[in-house]
Amino acid sequence: MKSRVNEAVRLFKEGYNCSQAVFAAYADLFDIDQETALKISCGFGGGFGRMREVCGTVSGMTLLAGMSNGNPDSKNQQAKKENYELVRRMAEEFKEQNGSIVCHELLGLSKPETSATPEERTPQYYQKRPCAELVAMAAQIVENTLFQDKMD
Template identity: 50%
Template structure:
């Protein structure tokens, strides 16, 4: 299975979009599943369901941090390379999907009053949302990028 297939399945199993993407890659970088799920949970629904940056995109960025980041605060070379990768992946995602903003991808004008309440996962939910396919897409382009850069 591709990382995209795994990410899509993760989403279909009830994980949010950000969790679905990060979880597809956590084993590659020695990140425990439970930690990955906790770290990425706030980023679902466009950051806490605020419909801002798509959770699949933030999931990709977390994986880039795992693959390329370091813990030396003075190493601007690493930051430069990480930021370059983030910008390349965001541009590719936007080029192919029209946006990296959750509400724009979903066709929403603005949030409702109870935007913090997660939607129930029903057959109707999956029919009207592109989220499973966006999880697949994000993980697939990330996997391709990481292989090209010899990071996995």
């Protein structure tokens, strides 16, 4: 498999949110079409509905971890634990690289977000936000963690 980091960044720069960009770049590997992937991951953007909580890129990674080794058996505590360990490992790597997994901290915002309305994507938006770089980092973590044995 070729790297899809640039595909994730391209999706973000097309106007999809951070979670959508990360999740949709890899969803086809789990037989999920792009439209469905974009719908599933939509609400996680902007730190969960633009509330600036857990970064949408981390949510996208978490969704992919669930597709990779999620637990469909409610009684299988070991499988649940293994998935949680995978999610924690990916989130910790993201945190080591960025200092946080929390959207408002990553954006340097001092007050809570009050509006659900997304900002217009202008050149100034991309200049003041680290989001495209965060999408790239999250996608690289996904590749290193979930698809390492499948990379060209």
